[in-house]
Amino acid sequence: MSKGLPKREDDYSAWYNELVKKADLAENAAVRGCMVIKPYGFAIWEKMQQTLDGMFKQTGHVNAYFPLLIPKSFFSKEASHVDGFAKECAVVTHYRLKNSETGGVIVDPDAKLEEELIIRPTSETIIWDSYSRWIQSYRDLPLLINQWANVVRWEMRTRLFLRTAEFLWQEGHTAHATKKEAEAETLQMLDVYAEFAENYMALPVIKGMKTANERFAGAEETYCIEALMQDGKALQAGTSHFLGQNFAKAFDVKFANKEGQLDYVWGTSWGVSTRLMGALIMAHSDDQGLVLPPKLAPWQVVIVPIFKGDATVEPLTEACQQVARDLRKLGVSVKVDDRDSQTPGWKFAEYELKGVPVRIAIGPRDLENKTAEVARRDTREKSILPLDELASQIPDLLENIQANIYNKASAFRASKTTEVSTYEEFKHVLDNKGGFVLANWDGTTETELKIKEETKATIRCIPLDRDQKEGPCIRTGKSSNIRVLFAKAY
């Protein structure tokens, strides 16, 4: 294994792939398009899970689990839903293997399923089937359920974390008595995602609405958060769908309201996936490796003793452990790496690759002066601090790093967001600068597709928080009051 990473500017994809592997996050599995998430990568994902799960609970949601396998017939109950997913479904057709006469194992042709089963690409259908039995009255509503699960979408081309044939995610599925309530839920969860992205991932996002063309298959309206990566490409980091009564009608989910009249319930669904890991990696990391925001780092601090001869081993190890104990009392997660099988330099490089926010090194010199060397990962600055000040300074430093990473990403996004009014300008920005481009659009799918074909840029969203400006559509010149966010995207 060679030592450094490829340079970000030279080859962003190679840099990303190498980083994912060398930081010990994930690797390609034996199965095409599938990913093995390694313990260190999974520890970061677990932090995300715990945080999000807490936020879901606070907004009144509970967890449940639904089956991996979905009868094929369920799938076709909602017309646009099938159309959206049909091309990427893995299908189970048999339930038994047998020994082949020529050696090896074959699928037993006698064990063919009467009805094929689809490995869930998303769970709306199987969940709404349950809802049809669970919901009779307005008293059963709202039903606010989330599940943590894996899904399979048979993608042609895959990339670790960003697009894999199987991925982990959470999918919330809620049912409500009124349209208004369901719409409010959709927007509430969009806000939860945006808050998570900004406060925990240190990733600024733009909240917006998808165009009809980019809408979730089966939704009336799809909202999303869009983030910008360091190569100037956009990444959809989460989606929240207002399903209207589409799935209620498809699965016959009716409830009796207070007046005793039957009506279909209103639905929402929302999800984020291990793709967030990709976003986290691409948004903050540098040529030295991963840069993790302290709130999601499995170890916020790593402590490395620097031995000089056997006599120093014991006192240095004890000094490191003491600092670790002090920090842990403050709720800081700490790893002490006192292995003597690796040199300090090796460890420094290794923990930078893994993105540990703060590194503390203690050697004989420090022991004598009652100091420690403190290095922050985000700026790679080092300073010498008195040992007895570490406990008071490190928590502040971690907060400072969290804020700094966010501000850096935010400034980057600002520098890569351009407003344009002509198609020439639009194309010029996309080719030379990349990033987000705000422009007017005439609102038709036809124009949207033309622009995509001509420039590869797609409409990421119609931003919610920005003023809509009147102006001509950049492509057709037709008068338009829809100002949208374009970008080349992952």
Place this chain on the structure above:
RNA sequence: CGGGGCGUAGCGUAGCCCGGUCAUCGCGCCUGGUUUGGGACCAGGAGGUCGCAAGUUCGAAUCUUGCCGCCCCGACCA
């Protein structure tokens, strides 16, 4: 499914045109020792059906044919 490329030790590779001490080198691994303030050094060691199969040949990692697998670029997409 179209267009390119690749398959040699755990990983990354040289050799292939021009067949014959060619199985190379680096990392990693094991043993012993010296080390440890930015990816340590020395000595010794283990590890290979050269993707699979058939063919050509006295002789194949190298040439021929057929499979299989993987990667990249498109179409598809969270």
